[in-house]
Amino acid sequence: MLLSVLSGFILAASLPLIGKYLKEKWAILFSLLPLSLFIYFLSFQPDISDDKNLLFSYNWVPSIGVDFNFHLDGLSLLFTLLITGIGSLVFIYTAAYLKGHPYLDRFYGYLAMFMSSMLGLVLSDNIITLFIFWELTSISSFFLIGFNNDSEASRKSSLLALGVTGFGGLFLLAGMVVLGYVGGSYSILELMNATDLIQSHPLFVSILVLVFIGAFTKSAQFPFHFWLPGAMKAPTPVSTYLHSATMVKAGIYLLARFTPVLGAHEYWNSTLIIVGCITMVYAGIHAIFRLDLKGILAYSTISALGILVFLIGLGTDDALLAAAVFILVHALYKATLFLVTGIIDHETGTRDVSKLSGLNKVMLPVGIAAGLAALSNAGIPPSFGFVGKDLIYEATLHIGDWAYLLTGAAVITNICLLFAGFLAGFKPFLGKLPVTYENVHLPSPLLYVPPLILASLGILFGILPLLVDDSLIKPVVAAMLNTSSDFFHLQLWHGWSTVLLLSSITIGGGVGLYFILNPSEGLLTKATRFEPISPLSITGKITGLFHGISQGYTSVIQNGYLRYYVITILVFLSFLLGYKIFQGIDLYLNVATLSEITIYEVIVLGIMAVSIVYTVFTKSRLVAVASMGVIGYCICLVFLFYSAPDLAMTQFSIDTLTVILFVLVLYNLPKYLKLSDTGSRVRDGLLALIFGGLISLLTLEVLNEPLEREISAYYAETAYKLAKGKNVVNVILVDFRGSDTMVEIIVLAIAAIGVFSLLKLRLKSIEKE
Structure with missing residues (x-):
């Protein structure tokens, strides 16, 4: 198991040696790694279906409770299959999409690193190692988003994504440390047995806040969502892999994994419901105003992530079932639509949905894949999306007093998502083919076969939900509930009911909106009027303010002059030591306990005093360096007087090396120093006397302390x-x-x-x- 998790890092490390031989004609061989891992993890499916939880333990730093313990249950199995399965198709797709790119091997290295980081994240049972892999996903995604590093927009997007997710990662680290302290263990399995202890602890609210910030930043929840649309500057394989199926679902995984530990609490449920509801409606409405296909898919992804947070917040059995199904539904149709968007951009040179139509006439297989994905996205039978949408409404209708409001929000969101899916899946392929695109041809099968596979699975699982019912979905729900999950059976038809009526309203409303609302620059302009009050703009203003304050602070305190740095440090330490010493320390020196002063010590002290005077007042740099060396050698003699030959040898070596380095550095500088003005020298002298006096008093206090020999x-x-x-x-x-x-x-x-x-x-x- 450890080898499978680290295999991506091993491949990335070996690419400088083998990458140049494979990237020209044999780039598709890179896909063998995720494909073999997919088969490996799929082999555990029978055990997981039998309600077995597998634990693989490897010692790392046992002294502080940090180990490579990997826990495979239904939840982690689903994510590992998505990571490796969709990863295999993305690796294959990349071989054709970036064919001939000079840095193709580097791109595969980043993908492999990201894949291993995600596997480590979803498999870790230790919350500290979980955090380490969490941060590795941010770092590897930074390289992937900014892969086109000659583009300023790509560089800014990668920095923004790293900044937001890294900011959340710091809070998550604090949350994991506090959680481990409160629960008495860093093991997730052990923390599940300490739920009552954790939720009754005074630090429980702090844990929730810290974990929420980490999860919300990674999974692009409002108001941290703005980094995801910017990340669309990345190549399409990155958008497909990171921003539809894997990385953005890391926060979802975190919330799902800790639901048995932190869930079923008012603060947990209320926060997730509110944040998820705002995110799904806000992003869903934004998606209908976009013209760029990637922009449409980015906002619809944010909306879908909001739905998942919302469902986890509801926390009922029906809601967690709906979340489990929707994780798979969304990964299949969104990855397909991203891959299709990449093909459209690759062949036509544009992603502007207002300029695209009729592409079915020149790339029918791509249109079929897009259409099937759009049907699943819309929740039209017999797609798997229909099953998922029905489960969402089933969950909201049984939530009590807030049922109508929450169901209404879900309906509005799904109508917007249906419209966005039709824009991305149908509009570019239906209608009349513009003359501009008559020469467009069907691309390599390596490009259109992966989306066809994913889209077909979205339909197959809808027609035959039993294929994933017991094998995948029930173990996922069991992991989130930490109990049995035999309360449901997935099926396409549930009979005539309120849920069916809501599905019909969603489909009718979304299709009607698609025919009524025509994407245009005018609509986009109306949406951008609110840009000044958007979270992105507000964050930009805060960042600008922070940058201004930092620049002013730096120009004064960190102005490039070493002497001012030293003065700042010494002044601060002087205030700190002075406050502590004169706060109430009783200074007393017992002369009787001191050893007698010998003539050797007096001579050495005299040499040190003369050397100090030379160092301070000489105008020659070399004399100053030599005098400092003499001071160091005198300290060596003091160590020898007090039977510390090891320290003496260390001091001798360091001083000798320091003098040599100083001489080398000063070799090309003027021979003589230009002494500073009298005021500066008086200031520096007083500061030196004050700091030296405080250190002397501190030394006397240490001598008065009883000697502890334990x-x-x-x-x-x-x-x-x-x-x-x-x-x-x-x-x-x-x-x-x-x-x-x-x-x-x-x-x-x-x-x-x-x-x-x-x-x-x-x-x-x-x-x-």
Whole structure:
């Protein structure tokens, strides 16, 4: 299981070696990875259908409760099949769509990284590793959205998407940490057994807020939805894979997964119902005013995601069943419509729906796929979308006092989605073929076969819902309810009922709107009148304000002069130390406990004093550096006097290296220093005296504290037993504090690279000016 999750990263890492050999003629071979993973995960379907939950455990950092534990149940199985199944078709589609692209292998690497990130996210049982994969989806999607990096619009869209989802990721991390603290475990399976403990804890509301922000930003819920339409600047395979079937559903998965832990609570249900309802209606209305096919599909996707959040918020058995079905319904028809849009753009050079018609005459198979997807999107029998739409109305009608209002919102949303689906699925293919497109031809089968497969499944599952009833849908509902799911049986016909009437109203209203409302620039202009008060514009203004404040702060505090940085740090520390020391610390120095001062110490101290004077007052850079080196060597001698040869050797090495580096850096600079004015020197001297005096007082206070040897004894006793090292200091640095040491090494390496780059830098004359 671990290999299957990480396989995408392995492929991406190997592409610099094998990518150039495959991207020319054998790019389709890349699809073998998601296809083999699809078959692998499909092999677990019999066990999942028998209500078995499979757990695969791999130790990672057990000391802090973080492990690679992968949990496969109905919910995670559905998502893994969507990720790998639709991923296989997207990989195949990409081989033809980006044929001849110089960076095709790089694109496949990003897709593979994203696929593995999503698999890790939906399979993780540990909430910390879940978060890690969550962030990896944001990073890999950043590269995919900005793949056309020569386009400014693509770069801005990728940064916006990363900014919004990364912002939500920070809140999610906090939520996961607090949830693990309150629940006493980072395991989702164990947290399901601590529901009462979590929901009764004072931090429960904080957990909800943090998790909601993470989920809403990733799944484009109002008011965080605006990044998704901008992400349509990405190539069509990205829009298909990320923005219809996988990444945008990560937030939906998160809410569904934690429904047994955080759900069935007033705050949980009310928030999701309100946010989901606003999002689905708002985005559904926006979709009917768009002209760009990707824009239409983007807003209809946001609306569909709102429906899923809304259903999870309702939280009833019927609502969770409707959500489970709609996840699959939406993935099938929306992925199809995105793939079809890519074909239209690829062959005609436009996505403007007002200019497209009659394409059935030149690319009939593509039109068939689009038509079938539009039928499923509209919920017209015998499509699987009809089953899904009926279940939505079944859920809203049984919600109590709010049934009429919530059902009305669902009807309005579905009418708008039907209209948007007809615009994308029917309008470009019906009617008279413009002369401009008479030379358009049917593309490669690699482009139109994948959408045909997905669209056909949308019809097949509608005619024969038993194909996915027990095998997929019931295990998903069981996972969200954390109990049995034998209360339903999917079927196409439910008889004459109120639900059928609502479906008829939806179909009639949507079809009528399609014939009445003609997409045009005028309609789009009316919609853009409200742009100044849109969440995107408001966020842009807040960002601009923040940028202005940051720029002003930076120009004053971070102005490029190292001396001001040092002054700022020392002033802050002086205030902090002064406040703490004079708050009530009783300073006392017991002279009797101190060792006698030897002549050697007096001589070394005198040398240090003379060196300090030379360092401060000399006009020569090299003399100042040499004097600082002398101070360092004197400290080495002090360490030797007090039986610390390890520290002395370390100090000696560091000081020697520092002097050498300073000499190399200063080699090309003027030999003599231009001393600063008297006022600056007085300021710096006073600050140095104040800070040095505070440090001295702090040292005296430390000497008065009772010596605790528990930690020292622990390291002395366990250093050899646990780390097999006799030098305790080295063991602490390398083993007990290995993470700190690793980070310090990385920082030093980065600094060394920076210094080396500056030494090698050769500026042009115009750059020097």
